[in-house]
Amino acid sequence: MSSYERFAEVYDELMTDIPYAEYVEWIQSFAPAQSYKNMLDIGCGTGTLALLLQEAGYNVSGIDLSEDMLSVASARMNAAGIAMPLFAMSMDELEGFSNLDVAIIPIDSINYVKEEQNVIETLKRIFESLREGGQLFFDVHSLFKMDEIFLDGPFTYDDGEISYVWHTEPGEAPHSVYHQMTFFVQTEDGLYERFDEEHFQRTFAYEQYVKWLKEIGFSQIEVSADWTNDQPADENERIFIRAVK
Structure with missing residues (x-):
């Protein structure tokens, strides 16, 4: 997986086209903060989405493989007066979290996991970290x-x-x-x-992600595309997946 190195310095300038507010709305529509308080942002990057979710009422912690990204995220939280726990950790080695209400892997972060077995291990460790009824939200690049x-x-x-x-x-x-x-x-x-x-x-067909989720024990799996409620089609670019433990 990439460490992002100096890319952290310019990341926010290059991500201005991401509709972060729509990502928050997607999560809120299924897991409102009143009932799903504790959240882990996996691959939190510079913390843009994590801050919005914290402001929306969630108690957010974040992990990222890149310490440079986490440094930017920490500065962002300090400027907002928020003490958010942030940890340098690879998502396929996730540990130390339990009874989470929500886990998210936003903005194609899981596509930086190179090997199929490590993707499966990531999903397994998230499943183990969620409470019963907890929800996972993530998105991936489409094959197209x-x-x-x-x-x-x-x-x-x-x-x-x-x-x-x-x-x-x-x-x-x-x-x-x-x-x-x-x-x-x-x-x-x-x-x-x-x-x-x-x-x-690297990405996989969305049907493969669904298969892995079911084998791990997730249920109520929903798939949509391109910031809509539509089912994926041949030329969609981003696939969104939600699953319940």
Whole structure:
């Protein structure tokens, strides 16, 4: 899994198109904070969604593999006057949590888990950490996005302060992609500093995720696509899955 390294410094600027408020609404519609108080944000990143959920009434803790991401998240919580527990931890090694009301793996974070067995282990450990009736919410890239959209690069971005060139190439595993990104970030003296990142993502058919969830013991599994209540179709880009212990 990627550690995100210096990517944490620019992550928020590049994620402004994510409708975080809709993610909160999705969770609230099935697990209102009045009845589902204790939440774990798995792959919490810089804490943008975790802060919104805390403000919506949940008691949120967060884990992320990247200490750089957690540093940004900690600063965000401190600025908001919130003491949120944050832990550096790989999701497939999740431990120390029990009787959770809700667990979330937002913004395709589980797609950074490389191996099938580690994905299954992640879902098992979440199941063990939830209370009876607790709920899991997560989203993944669709096969269409991984196999076609991502490979239709390169992609570029430039807002004057941050620029990048983003190349992609297929990974060895089915439905996987290597992201090779070169960033140019403006410094205080007006010059630009370059750094490079390489990330790997892999997804599976949503039917496979559902199969694993059922085998682990989850029930009431619901699948939708692209921030709607619609069932996935061939050209959807993001798949949303909810399951109950």
